[in-house]
Amino acid sequence: MSRIHQCPRHDVNDLIAFLAVARERSFTRAAARLGVSQSALSHTMRALEERLGVRLLTRTTRSVAPTEAGERLLQGIGPRFEEIEAELTALNALREKPAGTIRINAGEHAAETILWPTLEKFLPAIPTSRWS
DSSP: OOHHOOOOHHHHHHHHHHHHHHHOHHHHHHHHHSSSSSHHHHHHHHHHHHTSOOOOOOOSOOOOOHHHHHHHHHHHHHHHHHHHHHHHHHHHHHTTOOOOOOOOOOOOOHHHIIEEEEEEOOOOSOOOGOOO
């Protein structure tokens, strides 16, 4: 199996770094966005290009732009990473809104005198006949 198909974790991080540089079209802005140094980002991009065996970015002293291969990679993986980010954001929203089934085993007297009166304050839409 070739190296490209194994995709260890650092390769995913390298792809995220590539997306940042390609979208920002600047090592400076991409490095700031990722919280890394420009030098580290540059080394990451060089290593990624070496592993893939293709140049992804055209660099000049004033600009950075994806090559044809880089543009293809950007268009191919960019939307997938955006989908992952959207799903993670959606999951974050669930953290603020607990949901699910709670099962409480209690005797009838405890349920009627303690649990039900307390739960009614939080769940007024549940009919009391459900507890009987």
